[in-house]
Amino acid sequence: MNSNNKPTRAEVEAAVKTIIRWTGDDPSRDGLKETPSRVTKAFEEYFRGYDQDPVAILQKTFEEIEGYDEMIVLRGIRFESHCEHHMAPIIGRAWVGYIPDGRVVGISKLARVVDAYAKRLQIQEKMTAQIANTIQDVLQPQGVAVMIKAEHHCMTTRGVMKPGTDMVTSRMLGAFRDNPITRQEFLAIVTEDTKTS
Known part of the structure; x- marks a missing residue:
């Protein structure tokens, strides 16, 4: 993917909030307030291979x-x-x-x-x-x-x-x-x- 088309961190966090709402929960409740940020950080770790060159x-x-x-x-x-x-x-x-x-x-x-x-x-x-x-x-x-x-x-x-x-x-x-x-x-x-x- 072209890095110019890569979504911003804020866009990713907004998408996670949407998923939380879709599950039927409230992203603004105490236990979930930090979840969009945490999920975004976790995804950076899960998919860091895209920034690594095996060659x-x-x-x-x-x-x-x-x-x-x-x-x-x-x-x-x-x-x-x-x-x-x-x-x-x-x-x-x-x-x-x-x-x-x-x-x-x-x-x-x-x-x-x-x-x-x-x-x-x-x-x-x-x-x-x-x-x-x-x-x-x-x-x-x-x-x-x-x-x-x-x-x-x-x-x-x-x-x-x-x-x-x-x-x-x-x-x-x-x-x-x-x-x-x-x-x-x-x-x-x-x-x-x-x-x-």
């Missing part, structure tokens, strides 16, 4: 790795996102792996890339692909693997009401797609991690 996050790399070319996996990266269809929470964990080709990135950067895409209105399939594609494009490793397991509140707390249900998506690129042994090693690491948590 820029991955720019600083390290080449002094003594020829290291084995799999690197960051396991169980917790994230919170929101479904683009209902704006309901998506709570989950991501496993991100790659096989370097001459350079590595700081592990916190992998978690930040997950966060940059999670803090947007999302569907899990798209988010999985975005994370993997960005790491592949920027780092140009031998391969990238991303697996995400998440609970979608749009179906656990509303609609079909199926609490305890989660969704698993994966994206395998390069060596993870082409080599069944490499893929299996990554999946074993993920499975081991999910059993112990």
Whole structure:
């Protein structure tokens, strides 16, 4: 969205007041007076990914790795996102792996890339692909693997009401797609991690 068309804070707070009135409550009562401001601040946090550039996050790399070319996996990266269809929470964990080709990135950067895409209105399939594609494009490793397991509140707390249900998506690129042994090693690491948590 063009930042010139972005609503002002006052417009967002007015919209929240309208929603409160629509629910049947009174936005001027004591318990709700500060709610429009609080919701606006919360939305700034929930959707801060729109102000983050995942490509820029991955720019600083390290080449002094003594020829290291084995799999690197960051396991169980917790994230919170929101479904683009209902704006309901998506709570989950991501496993991100790659096989370097001459350079590595700081592990916190992998978690930040997950966060940059999670803090947007999302569907899990798209988010999985975005994370993997960005790491592949920027780092140009031998391969990238991303697996995400998440609970979608749009179906656990509303609609079909199926609490305890989660969704698993994966994206395998390069060596993870082409080599069944490499893929299996990554999946074993993920499975081991999910059993112990």
